[in-house]
Amino acid sequence: MAEPNRQTAPDAAEAVRPAAGWVSGRMAGAVVAVALAVGAYALTRLDSWGEQATSVPARLQLDLGAQAQVPAEAIGYTEQGSLPTHVEEPRALVAAPDGTLYVAGDQAVAHVAADGVLLATLALPEPPRCLAALADAAGTVERLVVAGDRRVVVVSPTGAVLGQWPELAEKSVITALAATPHHVVVADAGLREVRICDLAGTVQQRIGTPDPDRNMPGFVLPSPYFDVVCGDDETLWVVNSGMRRIECYSLSGELQSMWGEASSDLAGFFGCCNPAHLARLPDGRFVTSEKGIPRIKVFSAIGELETVVAGPRELGLNATALVDARGDAVGRAYDVAVRPDGAVLVLDTKQRRVRVFQPRAEGRDPT
Amino acid sequence: MALIASADRRRFLRDAIRVTSAVTLGTGVGFLAGQRGRPQDLRWQLDPDKCVGCGNCATKCVLDESAVKAVQCFDMCGYCDICTGYLATDYQQVDTAAENQLCPTGALVRRLIEEQAGQRFYEYTIDTPLCIGCGVCVKGCALMNGSLYLQVMHDRCVNCNECAIAVSCPSRAFDRLPGETPYRLKRQALALLQQKAAGPGQDAARAFLEQVYQP
Numbered sequence: 403m404a405e406p407n408r409q410t411a412p413d414a415a416e417a418v419r420p421a422a423g424w425v426s427g428r429m430a431g432a433v434v435a436v437a438l439a440v441g442a443y444a445l446t447r448l449d450s451w452g453e454q455a456t457s458v459p460a461r462l463q464l465d466l467g468a469q470a471q472v473p474a475e476a477i478g479y480t481e482q483g484s485l486p487t488h489v490e491e492p493r494a495l496v497a498a499p500d501g502t503l504y505v506a507g508d509q510a511v512a513h514v515a516a517d518g519v520l521l522a523t524l525a526l527p528e529p530p531r532c533l534a535a536l537a538d539a540a541g542t543v544e545r546l547v548v549a550g551d552r553r554v555v556v557v558s559p560t561g562a563v564l565g566q567w568p569e570l571a572e573k574s575v576i577t578a579l580a581a582t583p584h585h586v587v588v589a590d591a592g593l594r595e596v597r598i599c600d601l602a603g604t605v606q607q608r609i610g611t612p613d614p615d616r617n618m619p620g621f622v623l624p625s626p627y628f629d630v631v632c633g634d635d636e637t638l639w640v641v642n643s644g645m646r647r648i649e650c651y652s653l654s655g656e657l658q659s660m661w662g663e664a665s666s667d668l669a670g671f672f673g674c675c676n677p678a679h680l681a682r683l684p685d686g687r688f689v690t691s692e693k694g695i696p697r698i699k700v701f702s703a704i705g706e707l708e709t710v711v712a713g714p715r716e717l718g719l720n721a722t723a724l725v726d727a728r729g730d731a732v733g734r735a736y737d738v739a740v741r742p743d744g745a746v747l748v749l750d751t752k753q754r755r756v757r758v759f760q761p762r763a764e765g766r767d768p769t
Numbered sequence: 770m771a772l773i774a775s776a777d778r779r780r781f782l783r784d785a786i787r788v789t790s791a792v793t794l795g796t797g798v799g800f801l802a803g804q805r806g807r808p809q810d811l812r813w814q815l816d817p818d819k820c821v822g823c824g825n826c827a828t829k830c831v832l833d834e835s836a837v838k839a840v841q842c843f844d845m846c847g848y849c850d851i852c853t854g855y856l857a858t859d860y861q862q863v864d865t866a867a868e869n870q871l872c873p874t875g876a877l878v879r880r881l882i883e884e885q886a887g888q889r890f891y892e893y894t895i896d897t898p899l900c901i902g903c904g905v906c907v908k909g910c911a912l913m914n915g916s917l918y919l920q921v922m923h924d925r926c927v928n929c930n931e932c933a934i935a936v937s938c939p940s941r942a943f944d945r946l947p948g949e950t951p952y953r954l955k956r957q958a959l960a961l962l963q964q965k966a967a968g969p970g971q972d973a974a975r976a977f978l979e980q981v982y983q984p
């Protein structure tokens with residue numbers, strides 16, 4: 403039997419030497435794999451939103467993410483739509499008993515129907531800051547009281563100027579008006595007082611004089627947000643924003659009760675001076691609107707948080723938009739009003755629309 | 770030959786005088802033109818109404834310690850007990866403990882100035898050497914009153930030809946102001962200062978107003 407030719411047949415124990423082409427294929431595969439790995443890493447690290455563009459460490463950033471988040475289960479209202487304001491620079495909002503709206507802005511008051519149709523534009527002698535509507539027992543608006551920088555004017559629903567009050571003091575900054583059938587209540591942030599006037603503007607009562615003996619510091623107003631609404635029982639509810647509370651006064655000026663606490667939690671009022679705006683639901687509950695971290699909330703008649711109408715997310719603001727230091731964005735707040743059917747109206751000055759929030763059918767559990 | 774040489778010398782002298790006169794005249798005119806067209810001394814400054822407080826001022830300045838610092842407009846400040854520029858958003862107590870402060874370097878100083886019926890009022894000032902210009906307090910304050918804002922401090926700024934912060938500023942808040950008025954107040958602060966300076970006995974306000982840029 404002839405022996406195998408060892409020079410031509412490979413030894414079984416000898417490793418098969420790969421061909422040169424196979425080596426370069428493996429190299430190419432390795433290069434592709436490394437390239438894919440690097441690509442995948444780069445893709446995951448890609449700063450698509452520019453969050454790392456400034457290379458500023460997190461400790462040098464202001465993160466309002468936690469405060470801006472309102473749990474979905476705490477929100478008891480849904481936005482049903484919005485209405486046009488019919489003014490370029492809306493500043494204040496009032497809901498009339500008949501369901502129509504009055505929006506003060508530019509140098510006029512726009513009377514807007516419940517479906518958003520402009521009913522009338524009432525021209526004013528100067529740009530308005532705030533307004534109140536005086537209605538009769540049947541709910542028909544008989545006159546509007548509008549405050550500007552220098553004067554308070556009384557106009558009819560058709561736009562006729564029925565009267566002008568005496569010129570305001572130099573330091574006066576009227577931020578809110580409220581009306582009872584016989585009085586007009588003026589909140590003056592500049593003078594830090596609430597004045598109860600008759601329809602001709604004669605002051606009948608002043609509220610807010612500091613009285614340390616009675617532990618009454620007066621109104622603390624770090625910023626020009628100072629709202630007032632009338633109660634049903636000859637009372638006034640005044641926002642003492644620097645003390646983060648709502649105070650109840652009799653028409654004779656006696657402090658009767660108060661509620662509210664400072665906190666960045668949902669149940670409290672955030673920052674130095676909140677709430678910025680106040681409204682009252684038909685059943686006596688309160689609607690508050692905060693600035694800084696815009697939150698619109700409903701409190702019970704005794705000041706317990708019931709539900710949230712809208713948080714920053716519902717108002718279209720994310721945590722980044724909240725932290726905007728530019729001059730025009732400082733201290734943004736949304737005026738609120740309440741329709742007779744319980745809908746909460748929010749004046750969005752940026753969008754120039756009145757946003758309508760209706761209560762959800764399901765429960766309200768802010769916790 | 771002598772005549773030709775003499776004529777050349779005269780021509781040479783005449784040409785020399787012409788050239789010298791032309792050069793002198795050109796230099797003089799050029800100097801005067803240069804004097805008239807000489808650029809003003811301009812200084813970098815940021816517009817606080819455009820500033821978003823991104824934090825670049827702290828990290829992009831060529832100096833180890835940024836030339837940008839926070840400033841306080843006391844006329845706009847509410848002297849609040851709960852200052853969102855001073856207290857961390859998740860503060861546990863309203864006090865001066867480090868964990869309750871927003872400023873990473875503790876550069877915002879809080880001082881009680883008045884207490885009235887349980888309500889306390891505080892003054893907030895900047896400890897300038899500690900301030901790194903990050904703008905965290907500016908953003909916190911902007912949630913409420915916006916009395917704190919950033920400015921380039923010209924005792925520190927080296928006035929680079931191309932300011933590294935200006936290049937990276939996302940809101941293009943940087944520009945150059947005349948050297949004699951290199952500071953720019955916030956629009957609201959300027960209005961308040963102008964109002965104050967118009968009153969009687971406000972020499973200090975008027976003197977301050979002369980040092981700030983008024984567009």
